[in-house]
Amino acid sequence: MRGRSRRGAGAGEAADDGPFASFTDLFIGILFLFLILVAALMLMHQEAIRREQVETQLMSRRIRDLQARLDAVPKPPPPPEPQAPAFRLGIVFNIYQRPAGSDVEWTYSRTVRIFRSPDGHCINTVLVRSNLSTAWRPPTSEEDIPTPEQQDLIRKVDACGISASGDHWETPSETGVMKRVRPDLYSGIAVLHKKEGDVRLEMEYRVLGVFDPHFR
Incomplete structure (x- = not known):
């Protein structure tokens, strides 16, 4: 078992x-x-x-x-650098005038803008002209009006007569000398060469704005 x-x-x-x-x-x-x-x-x-x-x-x-x-x-060549404009706004003023040696009220003649180039040339443009202006210009003969073919005359720009100290000009119709007596005022004499004889005017530039250091 x-x-x-x-x-x-x-x-x-x-x-x-x-x-x-x-x-x-x-x-x-x-x-x-x-x-x-x-x-x-x-x-x-x-x-x-x-x-x-x-x-x-x-x-x-x-x-x-x-x-x-x-x-x-x-x-590609780099884009040309922006160039300064040939002319830039330099100074703006109102012209007032009256007969030389008189005490009559000044007469508003015109508002002028002066554009100046870096090389010292100026272009004058009249912004507003008064109908009461005593400024005189002889009639322009047809041969003195430049045609499109007369490019040299159109491009002719005179050197600046106006500066920070004064202004002067001499044309067949008018001569003048101005002095800067205050930052906002030029004062002087203009002579209009008329057929009947010269006319002397007292003239003032009342400055509205200066935009170019050349005129300060």
């Missing part, structure tokens, strides 16, 4: 060892597959990094090639 019981016990232990061994093998197999998967992922990651480095190097080469081509293309 005792021998039988011992044999029965040994058979039970052998039957219990079978399932335990297969579970261990299964666990080892899963672990082995996991390690293979991790190794494969690491290899794939390294391959991806290598490809990215290769693509980066190729892109850098392309960029250098494109930059070299751009540098080889002739560049």
Whole structure:
């Protein structure tokens, strides 16, 4: 009886060892597959990094090639720097006049703008002219009126007679001398050369604005 019981016990232990061994093998197999998967992922990651480095190097080469081509293309010349205008507004004033030696009220003649160029030439433009102006000009003959073909006459510009200290002019119809007595006033005498004789006028420039340091 005792021998039988011992044999029965040994058979039970052998039957219990079978399932335990297969579970261990299964666990080892899963672990082995996991390690293979991790190794494969690491290899794939390294391959991806290598490809990215290769693509980066190729892109850098392309960029250098494109930059070299751009540098080889002739560049357009820079745009010309803006030049200062040939003439700029210098001074604006009202002209008043009256017969020389009289005490009559001053008569408004005209408002004049003086445009000055950097090389010292001036252009006078009349902004407003009074109908009561006593200024006189002889009639202009037809041959003295410049035609489009007479470009030299049209482009002729006289040197500035007016400055910060005074003004002077001499034409076939009129001569005059002015002195700057105040920052806002020029005073002097003008002589009109009329057919019936010269006429002397007292004249004033009443300054409205100074825009060029040359006239300050």
